[in-house]
Amino acid sequence: MNQEFHPEQIKQLLNRSLAQLDQPTLACLRNARAQALARYDVHSAAPAFAWASLWTDHRHATDSHRKSYYLAAAVLLAALLFSGAAYWHHTADHDVSDVDIAILTDDLPIEMYVD
Numbered sequence: 001m002n003q004e005f006h007p008e009q010i011k012q013l014l015n016r017s018l019a020q021l022d023q024p025t026l027a028c029l030r031n032a033r034a035q036a037l038a039r040y041d042v043h044s045a046a047p048a049f050a051w052a053s054l055w056t057d058h059r060h061a062t063d064s065h066r067k068s069y070y071l072a073a074a075v076l077l078a079a080l081l082f083s084g085a086a087y088w089h090h091t092a093d094h095d096v097s098d099v100d101i102a103i104l105t106d107d108l109p110i111e112m113y114v115d
Helices: 007-019 023-044 050-056 063-092 097-104
Strands: none
16 A cells, blocks of 8 residues: 655646536635635745744743743853953953063063053
């Protein structure tokens, strides 16, 4: 019973079955197809950032989903703060090796010694 059908065979079978259907059934099928195509066109014409509303629309979210949204937002915020602090610390860390070399070779100007 495990037969493989090719698209052309499926098309022929559907056309033969279509000839056996009565007019009210065909009308219902046409109506259902038109409704499905209308829904498809609406979804395909959605804006590029329509998925973003999934994160902001919590009307249908359960409490566990809300908690996971807030947890994900908190983790993202913590990661941003940590990376910003690490970057600031790295840029604020001065390279004192040039000053040490200048002190040892007496190439340091007198202004550096005056406070």
